[in-house]
Amino acid sequence: MQKILVWDWPVRIGHWLMVGGFVIAWLTSESETFRLLHVWSGSAVISVAAFRLIWGVVGTRHARFSSFVRGPRAVLAYLGSLLRLQPRHHTGHNPAGGWAIVALLALGVLTGASGWATYNELGGHWLEELHEGLAAAMLAVVLVHLAGVFSGSLLHGENLVRAMLTGRKAGEPGEAISSARPLAAVTLLAWLLTASWWLTS
Numbered sequence: 001m002q003k004i005l006v007w008d009w010p011v012r013i014g015h016w017l018m019v020g021g022f023v024i025a026w027l028t029s030e031s032e033t034f035r036l037l038h039v040w041s042g043s044a045v046i047s048v049a050a051f052r053l054i055w056g057v058v059g060t061r062h063a064r065f066s067s068f069v070r071g072p073r074a075v076l077a078y079l080g081s082l083l084r085l086q087p088r089h090h091t092g093h094n095p096a097g098g099w100a101i102v103a104l105l106a107l108g109v110l111t112g113a114s115g116w117a118t119y120n121e122l123g124g125h126w127l128e129e130l131h132e133g134l135a136a137a138m139l140a141v142v143l144v145h146l147a148g149v150f151s152g153s154l155l156h157g158e159n160l161v162r163a164m165l166t167g168r169k170a171g172e173p174g175e176a177i178s179s180a181r182p183l184a185a186v187t188l189l190a191w192l193l194t195a196s197w198w199l200t201s
């Protein structure tokens with residue numbers, strides 16, 4: 001195995017935008033003064049998550065849901081190998097992490113949509129409660145995600161955080177993606193600005 005290109009630009013830029021958006025949305029959620037910043041950062045989360053759902057169908061090899069969303073048997077087999085401290089290597093996302101990713105994207109869209117509906121006063125107090133509850137559920141999955149990333153990095157002996165920055169992981173040369181798709185990343189940024197502007201206006 002050698003270092004190969006696994007994560008394209010839309011996956012990497014989208015990931016760190018979602019991280020920034022989520023953290024800022026959390027920190028500003030209770031303040032009236034920072035309401036606009038909350039709405040903007042939350043809109044970044046929903047916009048990127050929506051883009052990522054499409055990229056999961058048309059994107060590069062390891063970004064596709066079909067490559068990392070696996071059935072319960074594969075998830076259990078992976079978790080079993082973790083418990084034996086001999087984790088099976090997956091060049092893309094591992095089967096357990098794959099489900100956390102699906103949950104994070106779904107919760108990003110649902111939390112953002114409920115926030116948008118609250119902002120536009122489309123519901124009553126229950127909608128605010130729903131928004132807050134979804135945000136808390138997302139935080140819980142983020143914490144599980146972080147535990148998975150750090151334990152996975154230790155057990156695999158591979159810095160997965162650095163891989164999410166550089167795009168490069170250990171793998172067979174034949175598994176590499178041929179392009180980091182910079183134009184798709186520009187499309188993501190254009191979409192982010194358009195969607196956020198629309199969601200906040």
Ligand code: HEM
Pocket residue numbers: 011012014015018019020022023052063092093094097101104105142145146149160161162163164
């Ligand atoms: C705060 C909110 C966060 C959200 C919503 C989030 C969401 C996601 C998503 C959706 C993916 C899948 C990437 C893709 O295929 O497009 C992912 C992967 C990943 N995230 Fe996060 N993430 C968060 C925080 C973090 C933080 C703080 C770190 C690092 C310190 C991190 C490190 C990673 C890594 C290393 C992967 C790749 C895991 C693998 O190798 O399979 N994430 N995250």
Ligand code: HEM
Pocket residue numbers: 021022025026029030038039041042043045046108111112113114115116117118119128131132135136138199200
């Ligand atoms: C995924 C990102 C988001 C997270 C994590 C998040 C989190 C939260 C949380 C925890 C609260 C409750 C604060 C409290 O204790 O009162 C809140 C309130 C609020 N959020 Fe978000 N939010 C997000 C996205 C959005 C978006 C996209 C919008 C609008 C476009 C929005 C609009 C609002 C508004 C208007 C409130 C105040 C509701 C009230 O009056 O109590 N949020 N958000």
